[in-house]
Amino acid sequence: MFQAAVKTFSASSGGGLTCIRHYCKKTARKLRVSEAVSGAGLGANVKVQGWVRSVRPQKANLFLHVNDGSSLQSLQIVASSELNNPSLTFGSAVEVTGTLKKSPHHKQPVELEAEQIRVVGECNPVDFPFKIKERHSLEYLRQFPHLRCRTNAFSSLLRIRSEATTAIHSYFKDNGFLQIHTPIITSNDCEGAGELFQVEPSGPDHDEDENFFSVPAFLTVSGQLHLEVMSGAFSKVYTFGPTFRAENSQSRRHLAEFYMVEAEVSFTQSLEDLTKVMEDMFRSATEHVLAHCVEDVDLFHKHVTPGHREIVDAMLKRKFPVITYSEAIDILKRSSEKFSFPTDWGCDLQTEHEKYLVKHCGNIPVFVTDYPFNLKPFYARDNQDHPEHTAAAVDLLVPGVGELCGGSLREERLDLLRVRLEE
Amino acid sequence: MFQAAVKTFSASSGGGLTCIRHYCKKTARKLRVSEAVSGAGLGANVKVQGWVRSVRPQKANLFLHVNDGSSLQSLQIVASSELNNPSLTFGSAVEVTGTLKKSPHHKQPVELEAEQIRVVGECNPVDFPFKIKERHSLEYLRQFPHLRCRTNAFSSLLRIRSEATTAIHSYFKDNGFLQIHTPIITSNDCEGAGELFQVEPSGPDHDEDENFFSVPAFLTVSGQLHLEVMSGAFSKVYTFGPTFRAENSQSRRHLAEFYMVEAEVSFTQSLEDLTKVMEDMFRSATEHVLAHCVEDVDLFHKHVTPGHREIVDAMLKRKFPVITYSEAIDILKRSSEKFSFPTDWGCDLQTEHEKYLVKHCGNIPVFVTDYPFNLKPFYARDNQDHPEHTAAAVDLLVPGVGELCGGSLREERLDLLRVRLEE
Numbered sequence: 001m002f003q004a005a006v007k008t009f010s011a012s013s014g015g016g017l018t019c020i021r022h023y024c025k026k027t028a029r030k031l032r033v034s035e036a037v038s039g040a041g042l043g044a045n046v047k048v049q050g051w052v053r054s055v056r057p058q059k060a061n062l063f064l065h066v067n068d069g070s071s072l073q074s075l076q077i078v079a080s081s082e083l084n085n086p087s088l089t090f091g092s093a094v095e096v097t098g099t100l101k102k103s104p105h106h107k108q109p110v111e112l113e114a115e116q117i118r119v120v121g122e123c124n125p126v127d128f129p130f131k132i133k134e135r136h137s138l139e140y141l142r143q144f145p146h147l148r149c150r151t152n153a154f155s156s157l158l159r160i161r162s163e164a165t166t167a168i169h170s171y172f173k174d175n176g177f178l179q180i181h182t183p184i185i186t187s188n189d190c191e192g193a194g195e196l197f198q199v200e201p202s203g204p205d206h207d208e209d210e211n212f213f214s215v216p217a218f219l220t221v222s223g224q225l226h227l228e229v230m231s232g233a234f235s236k237v238y239t240f241g242p243t244f245r246a247e248n249s250q251s252r253r254h255l256a257e258f259y260m261v262e263a264e265v266s267f268t269q270s271l272e273d274l275t276k277v278m279e280d281m282f283r284s285a286t287e288h289v290l291a292h293c294v295e296d297v298d299l300f301h302k303h304v305t306p307g308h309r310e311i312v313d314a315m316l317k318r319k320f321p322v323i324t325y326s327e328a329i330d331i332l333k334r335s336s337e338k339f340s341f342p343t344d345w346g347c348d349l350q351t352e353h354e355k356y357l358v359k360h361c362g363n364i365p366v367f368v369t370d371y372p373f374n375l376k377p378f379y380a381r382d383n384q385d386h387p388e389h390t391a392a393a394v395d396l397l398v399p400g401v402g403e404l405c406g407g408s409l410r411e412e413r414l415d416l417l418r419v420r421l422e423e
Numbered sequence: 424m425f426q427a428a429v430k431t432f433s434a435s436s437g438g439g440l441t442c443i444r445h446y447c448k449k450t451a452r453k454l455r456v457s458e459a460v461s462g463a464g465l466g467a468n469v470k471v472q473g474w475v476r477s478v479r480p481q482k483a484n485l486f487l488h489v490n491d492g493s494s495l496q497s498l499q500i501v502a503s504s505e506l507n508n509p510s511l512t513f514g515s516a517v518e519v520t521g522t523l524k525k526s527p528h529h530k531q532p533v534e535l536e537a538e539q540i541r542v543v544g545e546c547n548p549v550d551f552p553f554k555i556k557e558r559h560s561l562e563y564l565r566q567f568p569h570l571r572c573r574t575n576a577f578s579s580l581l582r583i584r585s586e587a588t589t590a591i592h593s594y595f596k597d598n599g600f601l602q603i604h605t606p607i608i609t610s611n612d613c614e615g616a617g618e619l620f621q622v623e624p625s626g627p628d629h630d631e632d633e634n635f636f637s638v639p640a641f642l643t644v645s646g647q648l649h650l651e652v653m654s655g656a657f658s659k660v661y662t663f664g665p666t667f668r669a670e671n672s673q674s675r676r677h678l679a680e681f682y683m684v685e686a687e688v689s690f691t692q693s694l695e696d697l698t699k700v701m702e703d704m705f706r707s708a709t710e711h712v713l714a715h716c717v718e719d720v721d722l723f724h725k726h727v728t729p730g731h732r733e734i735v736d737a738m739l740k741r742k743f744p745v746i747t748y749s750e751a752i753d754i755l756k757r758s759s760e761k762f763s764f765p766t767d768w769g770c771d772l773q774t775e776h777e778k779y780l781v782k783h784c785g786n787i788p789v790f791v792t793d794y795p796f797n798l799k800p801f802y803a804r805d806n807q808d809h810p811e812h813t814a815a816a817v818d819l820l821v822p823g824v825g826e827l828c829g830g831s832l833r834e835e836r837l838d839l840l841r842v843r844l845e846e
């Protein structure tokens with residue numbers, strides 16, 4: 001892997017419009033804002049680098065808030081008014097050296113008593129599209145993809161995403177799964193899981209009648225077939241990478257490019273082996289994010305999805321219930337709810353049904369198992385039951401979303417598989 | 424992220440041609456082969472599942488080796504001859520229950536005294552393309568991409584790759600970098616880093632004159648521009664994902680799809696801030712792999728690159744030397760080696776030059792800094808020196824490969840950047 005990868009590293013200065021370089025003579029210890037606000041380095045001479053979030057000049061003192069993206073919290077800087085200067089504006093990049101002290105105010109545990117403030121990247125507050133103390137709408141922020149990650153909402157989201165990614169990898173690693181990088185460019189379209197993007201070299205040198213890879217090549221819609229091969233050597237494998245669907249649909253549920261977790265386990269004999277992996281992964285990733293992104297998660301619970309924290313806490317306390325598809329149909333039929341889609345046995349569950357089932361089960365994630373045989377792909381294991389013919393497949397439905405994960409036992413009986421393929 | 428991802432989980436039986444299901448009545452503890460051979464569960468009643476690597480029937484006893492991909496080592500099974508049966512062949516998938524005991528032989532520390540052996544996936548040794556005790560060439564294995572991961576070479580390689588991936592993520596996480604998933608489908612071609620693949624939906628529904636994303640879309644050749652934006656909010660960011668080049672070149676150095684690490688650091692002022700990240704990452708990833716994949720690495724050092732272990736050990740012991748491009752040119756000029764490419768100041772270093780420089784420095788990784796200004800992209804920081812005009816850029820050259828990483832300080836002086844863009 002090392003030999004195939006060219007690694008690029010780079011450095012850039014703080015940002016803003018112009019930039020002045022300075023070298024500090026004292027050797028102050030470099031500290032991230034997240035370390036400083038958590039009390040690391042109290043009493044020490046430190047250097048903090050980041051972007052100004054607020055400037056409050058008072059008679060004797062100047063108060064700043066500096067954020068470096070390492071946490072939602074900013075660090076309060078207290079300086080003598082003499083250190084103020086016109087380029088110290090909202091959005092400017094600064095380097096502050098001084099002593100970390102306990103703050104006399106209860107609003108923040110620590111503050112940095114500045115001895116030196118250097119503006120390393122200026123920011124003209126007239127040109128800068130974000131204004132101090134204003135909460136900008138997401139629609140407005142869309143116009144500034146190069147700057148929006150400096151807002152609380154986007155920076156919190158990206159910190160949560162980074163931690164969630166770590167948590168998912170940790171879960172699989174701790175449970176003996178091998179990580180496989182399944183190919184992104186592939187000639188298989190898996191089970192026709194969705195609309196495909198085709199890939200060909202661009203430019204005039206490329207002969208349109210000839211395929212670069214000698215066969216038509218597409219972006220992956222699922223690594224399942226590659227993982228199945230790998231599970232035949234490693235028993236437990238997973239992949240977690242970008243996946244693509246060329247669906248021309250502008251909705252919250254359709255993305256052209258998204259990240260997907262897929263896992264394959266050999267030597268399993270019941271759906272319980274799978275629901276355990278799904279539940280454990282969901283639970284450990286959620287707990288990890290709640291524990292490592294306390295303030296970032298709070299921000300969303302406060303401003304985006306009020307009441308959601310209680311739902312999350314409740315779902316972590318209870319084991320996820322398991323119902324069969326037939327039981328689910330019974331629940332839907334007995335309900336007084338008016339559904340737009342039919343609830344007859346054999347019909348696929350729609351998002352409205354899934355959300356109702358989740359509510360019915362106490363607003364916590366619920367597994368639905370043993371779907372009608374004809375609704376599931378050919379490789380799902382035949383339960384050989386009747387009169388209601390089902391397959392050993394399972395979906396995990398979660399509050400507010402509906403289906404989050406799906407899976408099945410794979411049909412391993414060659415004779416049954418042959419018959420099904422012919423059909 | 425969770426909401427955007429559909430997760431698929433699945434289970435498959437052991438593999439092979441036919442499959443018989445059994446349920447073991449005793450509740451034996453499930454153990455991976457890697458756990459068993461390391462002595463976990465000694466004396467306990469355990470169940471091991473995997474693929475048969477060898478069968479040696481003797482008068483009273485039957486000896487098997489079973490591998491489940493969790494380690495290079497297989498577990499020795501000892502059973503009474505009565506447990507032998509015709510479907511117990513090389514390549515078949517088995518489930519063995521019994522007691523883990525200390526082995527009387529020095530070849531392996533433990534062995535499993537079997538009480539029960541079940542063949543859960545048969546394998547016809549006549550049809551199976553790999554033969555017991557034969558070492559097949561890589562060219563031969565190429566024909567069986569669905570089976571080759573059951574060989575020692577491929578399974579070791581994939582375990583090493585998985586651990587190396589983990590190590591790289593751990594290094595960045597431990598050092599305060601935020602992981603960013605930069606987009607795979609993008610409309611920018613970065614610095615013209617390579618030939619592009621274009622992406623459009625496939626199929627007849629797609630209007631060829633209209634772009635799906637309203638602009639032409641390509642597969643990423645580098646996430647650098649996206650990361651630069653992110654470093655302006657988080658200070659330290661990295662990405663580690665698939666990258667694409669449509670170069671029509673069949674060589675060990677060109678892949679259409681490969682994984683690349685990229686990082687951006689704000690508030691740096693010298694190349695040393697970058698070389699430290701490169702050296703630390705290289706060192707920690709190498710040490711992690713050596714510590715976690717002892718046998719897998721040994722396999723390659725034994726059969727693929729003899730003598731390589733000594734080189735690796737030597738490079739970990741010393742700090743990587745740093746030379747300037749001008750010093751490198753001096754070294755090349757003074758050498759008695761005949762090079763195919765010129766070694767004049769201003770010429771790009773070729774692989775032959777890079778390999779020579781590495782050897783010259785003691786066959787350990789070496790940083791070359793301050794390349795000619797005109798060889799580096801417009802955003803590399805101008806050193807404003809003369810008469811030999813250089814840029815603050817650095818490459819890491821490593822034994823056997825040449826350039827492995829590259830990076831630069833980014834030009835932050837707007838006036839200089841404007842002049843260069845106009846040029």
